[in-house]
Amino acid sequence: MAAAAGKQRKLAVMGYRSVGKSSLTIQFIDRQFVDNYNPTIEYTHHKSFQYRGEEYNLTIVDTAGQDKYSIFPVQLTVNVHGFILVYSVTSRMSFEVVRTIHEKLLDAVGRLAVPVLLVGNKMDLYNERVVSLEEGRALAAQWHAAFIETSAREYLSTCDLFSLALFEVEKVYGNSRPLSCSIS
Numbered sequence: 614m615a616a617a618a619g620k621q622r623k624l625a626v627m628g629y630r631s632v633g634k635s636s637l638t639i640q641f642i643d644r645q646f647v648d649n650y651n652p653t654i655e656y657t658h659h660k661s662f663q664y665r666g667e668e669y670n671l672t673i674v675d676t677a678g679q680d681k682y683s684i685f686p687v688q689l690t691v692n693v694h695g696f697i698l699v700y701s702v703t704s705r706m707s708f709e710v711v712r713t714i715h716e717k718l719l720d721a722v723g724r725l726a727v728p729v730l731l732v733g734n735k736m737d738l739y740n741e742r743v744v745s746l747e748e749g750r751a752l753a754a755q756w757h758a759a760f761i762e763t764s765a766r767e768y769l770s771t772c773d774l775f776s777l778a779l780f781e782v783e784k785v786y787g788n789s790r791p792l793s794c795s796i797s
């Protein structure tokens with residue numbers, strides 16, 4: 614008998630240029646870090662993922678870097694279950710840009726209960742940090758979103774960020790038992 618198809622979930626990864634959107638996605642898909650920088654136009658990845666004993670077929674859209682003045686890609690929100698908004702803890706501009714993206718996202722989707730995970734990446738660059746952990750937490754709290762700091766380079770995070778994104782998605786679309794891992 615053929616195995617039952619997994620749950621289909623689509624996630625979009627958005628943020629300013631060069632914050633590590635592709636690196637985080639590739640780290641999740643291939644478990645490797647790519648050091649060279651190639652700006653992304655838009656790339657869609659697929660991965661089967663076991664989450665809490667269930668099979669998920671994830672589609673992850675790694676989007677082109679946005680800035681404050683970019684036109685929000687409204688078509689990108691169609692059939693997307695959750696949004697991963699990434700900034701770099703080394704870039705104040707990238708932190709401002711995620712605020713703008715979030716505003717445009719709510720306008721585009723037209724409702725407040727949008728599953729969002731805010732990610733502060735490049736936490737391995739301790740000496741270059743300009744956005745504090747508290748600022749990230751406070752912004753996520755203001756949005757009622759989840760929050761995590763990570764490093765795609767060192768694969769640092771208390772809990773896999775894609776599991777956390779899925780947790781936010783399942784709060785709205787499915788199973789919402791609490792996570793057993795802590796989020797720093």
Ligand SMILES: Nc1nc2c(ncn2[C@@H]2O[C@H](COP(=O)(O)OP(=O)(O)OP(=O)(O)O)[C@@H](O)[C@H]2O)c(=O)[nH]1
Nearest residue numbers: 631632633634635636648652653678735764765766
């Ligand atoms: N030190 C460090 N460097 C990182 C990290 N994540 C990404 N980088 C580097 O930052 C640069 C940009 O990473 P990308 O993953 O291409 O960034 P992006 O957000 O996809 O960029 P765009 O496609 O322009 O939007 C690359 O040189 C990566 O190697 C990280 O966690 N730590």
